[in-house]
Amino acid sequence: MRTIQVTHSQKPSSRNPKTAATAHPFDGVALAAGTDEKSAQPTGLDDRGKAANDAQVSALFRCIEQLHAGSDWGRFLDAGTGLNSALWSTALPTKRWVGVTGATDHARQVTERIGPRLRPQDRLLVGNWVDPALLQGEVFDTVLADYLVGAVEGFSPYFQPHLFKRLLPHVGRHLYVVGLDPYIVGDAPTEAARIVREIGRLRDACLLLADEGPYREYPAEWVVDSLQGAGFTVTHAKRFPNRYREKWVHSQLDMALRRLPKIEDQKLVAALRSKIEEIRARGVVLCSQEDGLRHGADYVIACTVTAS
Numbered sequence: 001m002r003t004i005q006v007t008h009s010q011k012p013s014s015r016n017p018k019t020a021a022t023a024h025p026f027d028g029v030a031l032a033a034g035t036d037e038k039s040a041q042p043t044g045l046d047d048r049g050k051a052a053n054d055a056q057v058s059a060l061f062r063c064i065e066q067l068h069a070g071s072d073w074g075r076f077l078d079a080g081t082g083l084n085s086a087l088w089s090t091a092l093p094t095k096r097w098v099g100v101t102g103a104t105d106h107a108r109q110v111t112e113r114i115g116p117r118l119r120p121q122d123r124l125l126v127g128n129w130v131d132p133a134l135l136q137g138e139v140f141d142t143v144l145a146d147y148l149v150g151a152v153e154g155f156s157p158y159f160q161p162h163l164f165k166r167l168l169p170h171v172g173r174h175l176y177v178v179g180l181d182p183y184i185v186g187d188a189p190t191e192a193a194r195i196v197r198e199i200g201r202l203r204d205a206c207l208l209l210a211d212e213g214p215y216r217e218y219p220a221e222w223v224v225d226s227l228q229g230a231g232f233t234v235t236h237a238k239r240f241p242n243r244y245r246e247k248w249v250h251s252q253l254d255m256a257l258r259r260l261p262k263i264e265d266q267k268l269v270a271a272l273r274s275k276i277e278e279i280r281a282r283g284v285v286l287c288s289q290e291d292g293l294r295h296g297a298d299y300v301i302a303c304t305v306t307a308s
């Protein structure tokens with residue numbers, strides 16, 4: 001296995017203070033910690049599992065642009081499309097653009113925003129990667145999997161270990177994976193970390209009680225390993241520390257609130273409602289005291305198809 005040295009970005013973001021860079025060595029790939037922060041959470045149109053602030057969204061896409069510098073974007077596949085990735089990628093000088101989503105509502109939302117940008121050769125498809133016929137025989141120079149891994153749980157549970165093998169025949173040259181390290185499991189060493197974890201757990205509990213499947217995020221190391229096992233060579237991997245804002249606290253807890261009418265047990269509903277508001281109050285205060293909740297990270301992983 002090739003050893004890859006990933007540079008540690010020390011560039012402070014204009015909106016966010018610098019965070020100490022920490023390397024996470026893994027299987028020969030050092031996952032550099034960047035200094036640009038973002039925020040996230042994952043499902044469908046509900047803002048679960050994707051960047052929760054615009055600055056971070058741009059930091060991740062700027063990172064991909066830098067990694068890609070000097071190469072043509074060519075034929076472009078947005079393999080898990082949504083507003084952010086579609087808006088960014090349809091503005092690139094591509095030869096052709098194809099977006100795939102598993103949800104009709106998602107497709108409608110994306111079409112409303114980027115419809116006028118689509119050229120005759122571009123397409124937005126509703127399909128599922130478990131379907132072998134989806135884009136069969138079509139190859140793209142650049143493929144983007146933007147918060148796709150975590151969302152797979154909502155569309156094809158247990159398919160995550162097969163996802164990158166499924167995408168491999170469609171990748172002509174470059175695959176970029178954007179994801180979110182899980183924050184509802186694992187260490188929570190600070191008060192901010194504990195409240196982010198608490199919010200995520202309560203949100204997911206409400207989704208489950210309302211008969212919905214929460215997203216399931218995977219750590220960057222799992223993704224690197226899975227990519228290598230599927231036949232990709234990882235060339236760069238970088239983490240971007242997250243800072244969750246008050247807007248995120250409200251969006252996640254409101255998502256939980258909206259599920260309550262689907263829960264039958266009224267005693268449980270009352271207890272959940274009171275818990276949601278209690279955590280909201282604490283979250284808002286802590287956000288203001290600490291200028292956001294600093295916890296966890298998103299990541300960008302770049303890879304190419306391993307030569308056979």
Ligand SMILES: C[S@@+](CC[C@H](N)C(=O)[O-])C[C@H]1O[C@@H](n2cnc3c(N)ncnc32)[C@H](O)[C@@H]1O
Nearest residue numbers: 080082083084085101102128129146151152155
């Ligand atoms: C969290 S959203 C992606 C965020 C998006 N890139 C953005 O900019 O907002 C995940 C996307 O992956 C799609 N998706 C998840 N699992 C899928 C599957 N098995 N097949 C096809 N699309 C899937 C979802 O339908 C959705 O469009």
